[in-house]
Amino acid sequence: MLNPIPENPSSVASPVVSLVIPVYNEIDVLPLLFDRLRSVMDGLQLSYEMVLVDDGSKDASAAYLVEQAQADNRVKAIILSRNFGKEAALSAGLQHTCGEAIVVLDADLQNPPELIPQMLEKWRDGADIVAMKRRNREGESWAKKSGSYAYYRIMNRITGSMNIPEDTGDFRLMSRRSLDSLNRLPERNRYMKGLFAWVGYPTEVMEYDVADRAAGETKWNYFNLFSLAFEGITSFSVAPLRAMVLLGLITATLGGLFGAWIVFKTLMFGNDLDGYPSIIAMITFLGGVQLLSIGVLGEYVGKTYFEAKQRPLFIIQDVIQNPPPSAATSVPAAAEGNSVNVI
Numbered sequence: 001m002l003n004p005i006p007e008n009p010s011s012v013a014s015p016v017v018s019l020v021i022p023v024y025n026e027i028d029v030l031p032l033l034f035d036r037l038r039s040v041m042d043g044l045q046l047s048y049e050m051v052l053v054d055d056g057s058k059d060a061s062a063a064y065l066v067e068q069a070q071a072d073n074r075v076k077a078i079i080l081s082r083n084f085g086k087e088a089a090l091s092a093g094l095q096h097t098c099g100e101a102i103v104v105l106d107a108d109l110q111n112p113p114e115l116i117p118q119m120l121e122k123w124r125d126g127a128d129i130v131a132m133k134r135r136n137r138e139g140e141s142w143a144k145k146s147g148s149y150a151y152y153r154i155m156n157r158i159t160g161s162m163n164i165p166e167d168t169g170d171f172r173l174m175s176r177r178s179l180d181s182l183n184r185l186p187e188r189n190r191y192m193k194g195l196f197a198w199v200g201y202p203t204e205v206m207e208y209d210v211a212d213r214a215a216g217e218t219k220w221n222y223f224n225l226f227s228l229a230f231e232g233i234t235s236f237s238v239a240p241l242r243a244m245v246l247l248g249l250i251t252a253t254l255g256g257l258f259g260a261w262i263v264f265k266t267l268m269f270g271n272d273l274d275g276y277p278s279i280i281a282m283i284t285f286l287g288g289v290q291l292l293s294i295g296v297l298g299e300y301v302g303k304t305y306f307e308a309k310q311r312p313l314f315i316i317q318d319v320i321q322n323p324p325p326s327a328a329t330s331v332p333a334a335a336e337g338n339s340v341n342v343i
Contacts, residue, residue, distance in 0.1 A: 015074075017041070017048040017120070018099030022089035026107040027059045033107055034068060040113045044120070051076045052107075053093040056083030069320040081315040087190045088314040090170065095183055096319070102174045110211050111171040118206065119173040128201035130173040133166070135207040155194075164197045168205070172196065188313055189303050191231050241300065244293040251289055258282065 019037060023030070034050075041048045052075065054062040065077035078092055090104065101123050105111040111132065122130045155164055170192060174182070178201045185195055 014098040015047045015049040016100055017044075017046055017116075018097035018102045019048065019050045019116075020090065020093035020097060020102060020104045021050070021052045021107050022055055022086050022093060023052055023057060023061050023065065023107045024055045024083065024086070024089070025057045025059045025061060027057075027061045027064055029108055030061060030064050033109060036109065036113050040116055044117060046120075049074050049076055049097070049099060051078065051093045051096055053078040053080065053089040055080055055086065055089035066318075066320050070322050073322050075321070077318075077320040078316060079318040079320070081317040084314045087192050090192055091190060092314045092316065094179060097179065100176045102176070102179050104170050104172055104174070106169075106171065111169075112208065112211050115206070115208055116173075122204045122206065123173055123175060126202060127173075127204040128175040128178045129196065129203040131168045131196070131203055131205050132171040133168050133205050133207045134210050136209060164193055168193070170196075171208075175201070177201070188306055188311065189231065190313065240296045244296055247289060248293065251286060255282070255286070 019041070021033070026033075037050060052065050052068075054065055054077065062077075062079050065075075065079070069075045069077035076096065078096055080089060080092065084092075094102065094104075101120060103116055103119060105113065115132070119130045119132075153166070174196070178199055181199045181201075182195055185198075
């Protein structure tokens with residue numbers, strides 16, 4: 001089924017394309033980001049909006065977004081009350097879009113905005129989701145490349161029928177119906193790459209070359225990446241729990257065989273007390289296995305704990321747009337318990 005793009009954008013009450021960009025301490029790159037986005041989008045002759053979410057930045061990013069929103073009615077600035085994390089900020093932006101095609105990209109310009117026209121062509125040809133796959137990972141360390149390669153393949157193996165396109169990030173296009181399905185998912189522990197894949201719908205994969213960061217420094221270190229990977233695995237699979245069961249079965253079997261060997265050795269060759277070091281090693285190993293198992297189990301219990309409290313995923317301090325959106329297209333954030341200030 002084709003997704004028609006209106007020929008006369010001025011006659012459209014709501015934008016055709018929504019750009020969603022989470023922002024955290026990106027003041028150095030924001031001016032260039034707006035210049036390139038406007039250059040690309042103005043050339044398409046389509047109505048569009050830019051939804052930028054400030055995730056509790058400590059620099060002047062929020063003030064710059066407010067300034068842009070007050071000067072340009074195509075810019076919607078969403079200011080969160082504190083830093084809630086990229087997944088929450090992205091969710092906030094997605095919930096405040098009005099377009100028929102929604103493009104998610106990072107503020108650091110490693111996701112080239114110049115690819116948006118090609119993504120829209122895929123959407124117009126019938127794709128509900130256009131996932132952007134990294135063609136190369138130049139500039140990344142061997143450890144990061146190897147870890148990413150292994151992670152996507154393990155993730156797809158343990159999640160069953162759900163398939164996350166390998167080497168893809170948040171850079172993608174979504175149709176309105178796929179986004180509406182995504183926004184209905186209620187969980188608080190959100191791993192967006194997995195949720196994008198979970199909703200399904202016809203998906204096209206486009207390869208692209210990752211650009212260098214235009215300015216500033218990356219906010220992702222190895223610990224953050226490991227935490228995100230573990231979040232993804234535990235959010236979409238119980239494989240770690242089953243692995244602990246298997247590990248427990250193996251250690252119990254080995255312990256039983258070791259005990260049988262001690263009995264046999266004692267009966268056949270007499271009592272030998274030289275096994276003290278091996279006993280200490282076995283106790284240490286079993287203690288480590290138990291602690292690891294408790295930790296994995298605790299991760300799942302903790303997720304249940306946070307879900308049961310039903311706290312909001314994020315709290316909005318302000319939504320700035322000039323002029324105010326119409327009642328038909330605005331998102332009732334205040335009804336969700338969020339403070340909204342529309343200028």
